[in-house]
Amino acid sequence: MQTIVIPASHIQRRSSASPHPEAPRRTQPRPWHTLEVILKITERCNIACTYCYFFNMDDNAAGNPVYMDGGTAQDVVAFLAKAVRDSGASALQIDIHGGEPLLMKKDRFEQMCRAMREGLGFVEQLRIALQTNAMLVDDEWIDLFERFDISVAVSLDGPAEYHDLFRLDHGGKGTHAQVVAGLRKLQAAAAAKRIYAIGTICVPHYSFDARRVLSHFVDDLGQRLLHISLPVPGSSPDHFGPDGGAGYTRFLCDLFTAWAEREDPSIEIRLFQTLLGRLLGGQEGLAQGKARRGGYTAFTIQSDGQLCGPDDDRLADYAFQAAVQARADTSLDDFYDTPEMLRYVQSQGERSPVCQSCCWGHVCEGGDVLGGRAYRFVPGQGHANPSAYCQGLQELLVLMTQWALGRGVPMARIEEVLVTG
Ligand code: SF4
Ligand code: SF4
Incomplete structure (x- = not known):
């Protein structure tokens, strides 16, 4: 989530005035085959990463409920069931997010997951995923992931000398050791085939040595699934250096070179696989990718049950003002037909x-x-x-x-x- 383009001082908070005088209108039907919802079950965090877009860039997070309550969770499930039926989507992915989702009490989390599995069990492909900093992972959490078939990804930025620069606890101390301890527990459960293979998400700093980062994940930790998430412009001035996003050129190229040299297809880096798939797939591969993306949409549901645009687009103020509540009688079109979301969807093709x-x-x-x-x-x-x-x-x-x-x-x-x- 990040060119350099954008000094932090230029980042605007949401405002009631639309930067676009003409309200856009829907121009196409919405034949979605895949819905992805970022579900904010907890809007607080047990740590304070310096580059966190959620807490640094959105003034709404602080005012929302700390936890999604049971009634709201039921409403969300009813809304999603209607959204799948109305749209004809065959796939629904629910990404359980925070803040830190594991701050939620386990019995409340269990009720929520049961409601999802029971209320959405008719969906052809229902996937529940969870993003965590792993610091609170214990055996009981792993039992819940296993029971509710939840895939887990852990946020880790590399070896301690890198991770601990930015992923700090509220006392300013690095969190690498605790994250790795949680990751190890999850990896053990995955090795025992109780849960899916664990993904890792790394937000690099432009100064990181890409080879060292890759070696930490692969050689030190035995990780095979790695997603590189570049910092969102404006989320942290520390991350952009004198040349802005251009500072990441060396990192990306070095990481690709180090990855390619290993010639190990079991090491999956999503960005490289997507780019190579498009480059080498010819027109057919590109067309398939476009068809997939054309029928896909993503949105966020906050802890208060309100719908808004995808999570890391919080920079775009017009994407976060659609005051539509997820309820059994709310349709996805009620949300996407708001002027804010029409404008937001239009921005996709700009x-x-x-x-x-x-x-x-x-x-x-x-x-x-x-x-x-x-x-x-x-x-x-x-x-x-x-x-x-x-x-x-x-x-x-x-x-x-x-x-x-x-x-x-x-x-x-x-x-x-x-x-x-
Ligand atoms: S499409 Fe070309 S000009 Fe635009 S961001 Fe990508 S590389 Fe840069
Ligand atoms: S763990 Fe995630 S939500 Fe928490 S401060 Fe870090 S980036 Fe933000």
């Missing part, structure tokens, strides 16, 4: 002239390949900007193309994607 003429445009999609459009949002300008990480993405794609050519992939196959899309 591209800067630079991106429109960029040779990597079909693969990079204005930087959205990084996982969201927050990276191209500039307060007062909207989303029609190149990604904050444009330079890094361009150099990474050059490196990937050279790597593919070196392994015998015909240039014509890559040109097909770059030229025709």
